[in-house]
Amino acid sequence: MTYTFQFGIVLDKLDLLLEGAWLTIRLAFTAMVIGLLVAVICAYLRTAGSPPVRALIGTYVEGIRNTPFLVQLYIIFFSLPSIGIRFDANDAALVAMAVNFGAYATEIVRAGVQSVPVGQIEVGFALGLKRLQIYRLIVLFPALKAVFPALASQFILLLLGSSVVSAISANELTAIANTLQSTTFRAFEVYIVVTIMYLGIAVAFRGLFALTYWYVFVRGRMG
């Protein structure tokens, strides 16, 4: 079986692939920011809220974490229009990714919140602070510091999982790769190049997270 690799055919279209990669990065980053906001709020509601609120957040979190991302994506893109909510492909992808990341991040942040020593919270009450103030001023910072690596890993999963949104025609990297493969039939070359691109993006983000961790949590706090 002879097969001559022809990477030139793929590298000719590098500009298209880079466009797709840029959308992947934007989608993942925006989804992370929104998801993190959702997570911080939901983690508070789940630990300090009233029982009905806890149940509601619990339903959201368990519902998302126990169903496939692709199915959630299809519901948002194909099923919601029948009740009048219509997103175009890239928006639907963002909504699905943010909702999905929010659920997983809620659990991660909640774990961090529960890891803060109870004594610190008691001090807050003793000082006359209200629940929300305690959360914001005493609990959140150590909680996020404790779970930062887990959040970073979840973000990388989000980034790589974004390849699934090509199924609803969002024009990110995997979609561009699929189109390229279906027109040139060079499956090997296309997917090897795209794998290297995903690897590069993921490694770059890990470096970014390491820098962020040092800047926010470590700098000026030694000793």
Place this chain on the structure above:
Amino acid sequence: MTRMILRLLAAAGVVLLGLTISMGQAGAQALDRILKEKKIRITAEVTSPPFGMLDKDNQPTGSEIETARQLAKDLGVELELVQVTGPQRIPALLSERADLAISSLSITTERAKTVWFASPHGALSIVIGGTKNVNIRSAADLAGKKIGMTRATLEEQVVPKVAPAGTNIVLFDEHAATQQALLSGQVDAIAGAAFLINELAKRNPDKAIETKFTVMTAFYAIAVKPGNLDLLQWVNTWVFVNKHNGVLGKIYEEQTGVKLVDLPTL
């Protein structure tokens, strides 16, 4: 020490020789291998009615799958259907997961760069389909609209060429997603084989889907991996014989409801 190295080199040489001999034989002896193993592997795309679909017992059927069954019977070997999606038809052939691709592959010069086509055994037409309230009468009306289609199909190659600037081509990985996009209103119209669009319209009478205009007609054929000349020759002979004894026409008409047109020879 030198004897060890010499032994290792000899062993490596034998292995390499064996590999080249077996690799050299693989391409030119596809038909012999199929006859020896008494099994032929043919692609089956079951999400593309009436060419390939699942019947009420969830068994593969359709004009292309019945054609594959007839071919295997005439060759006297067992048939193994390799299930593929649209974009996987040619890659399955090239990576040798299948010996033949019989999945309504329309003959195009683009595809001919990577596969070898036999003489055509069927015809289809590509149309634009949409709901009644969308106003499209010709290619010019496509401007400013979202037109959905499946990757690695004839329409993906052809429609962007006839569509005017300002048309938004939206690509999906499989027919099911393309059709769902039309049904949920996420695209204004879709491009696809006339049979598929008619089937979609029939199954969803409340959506009032209609054919807007025909983009082109094409012949489709069986494809083999480049190099399998003996297999290609046999397939061409088989198509010739069954064209003239009416078997191909019968299968086509049974499944599509349309009489088979005169087929040219490649």
